[in-house]
Amino acid sequence: MKSNNKICAVVVTFNRKELLLRTLSYLYKQTLPLHSIVVIDNASNDGTNELLQHLGYLDKSNLFYHKLVNNTGGAGGFYEGTKIAHESDVDWIWLMDDDGYPPQTCLETLLEYQDRYDFYGPLVLSDQDKTTLSFPITLPTSKRIVRNKTQLDIFSSNNKVLSNVLIPFNGVLLRSSLVSHIGYPLAKFFIWGDDIEYTKRARKSGARIATITDIEFYHPTAPSLGTPMFFGKMQFNDTNSKIKLYCLCRNNTVNLKKYHGNLYALLFSIKTIWFYSFTQPSLKKLKFSLYGLSAGWFNDFSKHRQFIGKTFE
Structure with missing residues (x-):
C-alpha cells in the first residue's frame, strides 16, 4: 500500500x-x-x-x-x-x-x-x-x-x-x-x-x-510499574533505578504544578511519602524521593546526571 x-x-x-x-x-x-x-x-x-x-x-x-x-x-x-x-x-x-x-x-x-x-x-x-x-x-x-x-x-x-x-x-x-x-x-x-x-x-x-x-x-513490561496502592484505587511507579525515581518525583511535581496547580503537586508528594512509608516501606527510597520532590518544587533540573547508572540494590 x-x-x-x-x-x-x-x-x-x-x-x-x-x-x-x-x-x-x-x-x-x-x-x-x-x-x-x-x-x-x-x-x-x-x-x-x-x-x-x-x-x-x-x-x-x-x-x-x-x-x-x-x-x-x-x-x-x-x-x-x-x-x-x-x-x-x-x-x-x-x-x-x-x-x-x-x-x-x-x-x-x-x-x-x-x-x-x-x-x-x-x-x-x-x-x-x-x-x-x-x-x-x-x-x-x-x-x-x-x-x-x-x-x-x-x-x-x-x-x-x-x-x-x-x-x-x-x-x-x-x-x-x-x-x-x-x-x-x-x-x-x-x-x-x-x-x-x-x-x-x-x-x-x-x-x-x-x-x-x-x-x-x-x-516489555516492568514488574514494578503501576504498583497498586490504596486497595488498588491508585498506583505508583516504583523503581530501583535512582535516576528514574529522582526524575519521576521531580518531573511529575513540575507537571502537576504547571498543569493542575500546587494542590495536586502536594497530593503527589503525600502519595509518594505514603507509598515508601506504608505500601512498600523503604527508608532509602523515602529519603531519596524527597530529594527529587524538592527539586520539582524548585524547578531544579541541574542535579539528575549524578544518579545515572546507580541503583538502590
Whole structure:
C-alpha cells in the first residue's frame, strides 16, 4: 500500500542494539512503507553504530543515524528526533523507544484514523503475552485502572477508541503541524515525565488525542510499574533505578504544578511519602524521593546526571 503522507519514524536507543534491530526489522516490514527513519543514539557504547554498519542499515537511503555526544535520556533523544523529523518536512512523526515494536499492519491501520486525531496511538501490550498492558491505563471517566485486555473490554464503554488517553512515545503518531504549534519535547526532563508533559501540552492546545484499542504495539513490561496502592484505587511507579525515581518525583511535581496547580503537586508528594512509608516501606527510597520532590518544587533540573547508572540494590 502507498500513501500520500510522508511519515518519519523516530527511534531513540541507548545500549540495546539487539532490541533496536528488532524494532528496525519491524519498521521495514510495515505494509505501508515509511518515508524515513531517524535513529537517535544516546551515546551508546555497546557497538550499536558498528552493528548497524555491519548489517547495512547505515547504507539505507531512508535511514538517518544520529549519535549524540552525551546520554541525554529519553527526553533528550525525543527532543532531537522530533526536531530532525519535523525539520525534514514530513506529515507525521511516529515515535517509539528501541525496546518496542509495531506489528506489520500497525502503521497502515493507524492512518485510517488520521482525519480524526492529531496525537494518537495503538494499545501498548506486553511483548511476552500480548494480553497484558505494558502500562496500566486509568480510564478517564470511571478512574478505574485496567491492566489487561479483558479488563479493558469489560470496563471500557468504547472498545475501539479511548478518547483523551495516550501512552505517549510508544508507537504514537504525531501530526507535524501540531509540532509547529506546540514545539518539541523538553530535553531537560531527561527521563520519565517528558512524554506526559508533551501530552498535556498537546491537549491544552486543543489537539485531538486517543488510543485505538484494536491496533497493537508491543513493549516489555516492568514488574514494578503501576504498583497498586490504596486497595488498588491508585498506583505508583516504583523503581530501583535512582535516576528514574529522582526524575519521576521531580518531573511529575513540575507537571502537576504547571498543569493542575500546587494542590495536586502536594497530593503527589503525600502519595509518594505514603507509598515508601506504608505500601512498600523503604527508608532509602523515602529519603531519596524527597530529594527529587524538592527539586520539582524548585524547578531544579541541574542535579539528575549524578544518579545515572546507580541503583538502590
